[in-house]
Amino acid sequence: MNWITNYVRPTINSLFSRREVPENLWSKCPECGTMLFHRELTDNLQVCSNCNHHMAITPRDRFKALFDAGTFSEVAVPEPVADPLQFRDQKKYPDRMKAAQKSTGEKEAMLVAEGEIGRMPVVCAGQDFSFMAGSMGMYVGNAFIAACERAIERRAPLVVFSAAGGARMQEGILSLMQMPRTTVAIQMLKEAGLPYICVLTHPTTGGVTASYAMLGDIQIAEPNALICFAGPRVIEQTIREKLPEGFQRAEYLLDHGMLDRVTHRKDMRDELITILRMLTGLPPAVAADLPAPEGAAAETAAEVAPAPALVETPKAGEPQS
Amino acid sequence: MNYLEFEKPLAEIEGKAAELRAMARNTPEMDVEKEAEALDKKAEQLLTDLYKNLTPWRKCQVARHQDRPHCKDYIDALFTEFTPLAGDRNFADDHAIMGGLARLNDRAVVVIGQEKGSDTKSRIERNFGMARPEGYRKAIRLMDLAARFKLPVITLVDTPGAYPGKGAEERGQAEAIARSTEKCLQVGVPVISVVIGEGGSGGAVALATADKILMLEHSVYSVITPEGCASILWKDAEKMREAAEAMRLTAQDLLKLGVVDQIIAEPRGGAQRDRKAAIEAVGKALDATLAKFDGKSAEKLIAARRKKFLDMGRKGLAA
Ligand SMILES: [Zn+2]
Numbered sequence: 252m253n254w255i256t257n258y259v260r261p262t263i264n265s266l267f268s269r270r271e272v273p274e275n276l277w278s279k280c281p282e283c284g285t286m287l288f289h290r291e292l293t294d295n296l297q298v299c300s301n302c303n304h305h306m307a308i309t310p311r312d313r314f315k316a317l318f319d320a321g322t323f324s325e326v327a328v329p330e331p332v333a334d335p336l337q338f339r340d341q342k343k344y345p346d347r348m349k350a351a352q353k354s355t356g357e358k359e360a361m362l363v364a365e366g367e368i369g370r371m372p373v374v375c376a377g378q379d380f381s382f383m384a385g386s387m388g389m390y391v392g393n394a395f396i397a398a399c400e401r402a403i404e405r406r407a408p409l410v411v412f413s414a415a416g417g418a419r420m421q422e423g424i425l426s427l428m429q430m431p432r433t434t435v436a437i438q439m440l441k442e443a444g445l446p447y448i449c450v451l452t453h454p455t456t457g458g459v460t461a462s463y464a465m466l467g468d469i470q471i472a473e474p475n476a477l478i479c480f481a482g483p484r485v486i487e488q489t490i491r492e493k494l495p496e497g498f499q500r501a502e503y504l505l506d507h508g509m510l511d512r513v514t515h516r517k518d519m520r521d522e523l524i525t526i527l528r529m530l531t532g533l534p535p536a537v538a539a540d541l542p543a544p545e546g547a548a549a550e551t552a553a554e555v556a557p558a559p560a561l562v563e564t565p566k567a568g569e570p571q572s
Numbered sequence: 573m574n575y576l577e578f579e580k581p582l583a584e585i586e587g588k589a590a591e592l593r594a595m596a597r598n599t600p601e602m603d604v605e606k607e608a609e610a611l612d613k614k615a616e617q618l619l620t621d622l623y624k625n626l627t628p629w630r631k632c633q634v635a636r637h638q639d640r641p642h643c644k645d646y647i648d649a650l651f652t653e654f655t656p657l658a659g660d661r662n663f664a665d666d667h668a669i670m671g672g673l674a675r676l677n678d679r680a681v682v683v684i685g686q687e688k689g690s691d692t693k694s695r696i697e698r699n700f701g702m703a704r705p706e707g708y709r710k711a712i713r714l715m716d717l718a719a720r721f722k723l724p725v726i727t728l729v730d731t732p733g734a735y736p737g738k739g740a741e742e743r744g745q746a747e748a749i750a751r752s753t754e755k756c757l758q759v760g761v762p763v764i765s766v767v768i769g770e771g772g773s774g775g776a777v778a779l780a781t782a783d784k785i786l787m788l789e790h791s792v793y794s795v796i797t798p799e800g801c802a803s804i805l806w807k808d809a810e811k812m813r814e815a816a817e818a819m820r821l822t823a824q825d826l827l828k829l830g831v832v833d834q835i836i837a838e839p840r841g842g843a844q845r846d847r848k849a850a851i852e853a854v855g856k857a858l859d860a861t862l863a864k865f866d867g868k869s870a871e872k873l874i875a876a877r878r879k880k881f882l883d884m885g886r887k888g889l890a891a
Contacts, residue, residue, distance in 0.1 A: 335888030340805035425885040427795040431781040460746035461774040480746035481736030
């Protein structure tokens, strides 16, 4: 499957200037040092083909690989008050924002999208670590809430890919208040009987971990992702001892009972489809089912495997709750 | 009296007055009372002036003052029949968070709060008010108990933050905090929080996601300590004054932002100078706030609490 041929609706495409094509065609894996050709890296969803190191992937690139035919539409996020505290450190907050917008081509640190995954309507939100370390402020909170609301409207499951260095300090206490705000939205989603899957990616830390990233019905992490409340450096300074190998990494959390699964990025899409179909009462997906071309009617019946004689076939496209 | 750094001029004047009086005791023929009284007056004026316009960083210092009344002081003084309830039923009893059944003016409630300790021994035992997952899980258990028996929940918030330790992380600090916040939002009984000292980040939110959030006049509530913020944004922890200024962590700013609902005035010179008066003020405010929730249904309470947080911050400082 070639992800390059995927396309996004032009209207969405033109909203923001796209990331420039990397001048450097080769990049070095930070884990094993292998030189990787950019196209190969893109095909591999930014995973090192030599050592399986999962590098950062932007929500936009992730969604292109996740939604059928790479097609999704963005869910509008209500604008928060810009620079609510009139914060300045060595730089003014609005200047930091502008710099982040310029370097990423994105508006803020979370992208919300809807579309179909395995011909099932799904709402996704992805946190962008390249945008001010994915930090959570009012916008990210609004985006998360918008994602939950859209999922409820469409009666669709929600999948959130978390990545955050922590709070958006320039929004001070309002950043902290996103913990209860996003939690309220999750409660509404759960009351609507819809699944909330949290995929924790490297790194997920601080208030994000201590709110929506730990409240999923199912908790999946990408391999070796750092997942923590307090970061390893802070802990080492506090307890004045060296932390064990792999501490706070996805596999360590899995061992300590804090996660359901650790899943390779290339398997994530299939796994999400499998889980979501079971949680929403749909029959199994047909193996090797190709993504539907854009605009094709989502005829569930067409993709459903012949139902086993003893199992009742549900009505096309209708999740059973 | 333990003086803070910015109170040094005050310490000098008060010291002088005490010295004069001590001298006069040894040499009875000396009459110093007039002079000493003048110094007293001067000290009083200085104290008023100092506390009238505390800078945010000074507020942080006052909020952390070791002589300030702590959770246990409030519980001992304001509540009767306090019956501590211990343990998270999974791993341990976390002494950084205390809680239990109690009566506030005869009304049965569940009270929960972080306790920092008052001397070296108790500070260590309380882990300086920094809870581990067990503390939050105990809080969750107590909130469930409160909801089941229709008892209001009162939380007293005073923590530098959740404990950043190895075991705490291994046992799911983040998950415990997330679930505690979630529980605050779920219970069908009134939840009232008072920030009595330091409201430190996620460790505070986990107990302060309430229908009404009250703050003592010189308490602070923030996403990170000013030192932490300074070391990240200024790359220099010594810039905590600037960070404290920028973060808007004072009760006064948080009221403007709509994050907290009410400020409880402290006695002159801060709660540490008249603990009894500060405790009484908190008791009065709690009583009045609780009365507002009499007769509200669980559904209404939960719906209003959700709306409050969903709307929070939508107006910024202009609110
Ligand atoms: Zn590699």
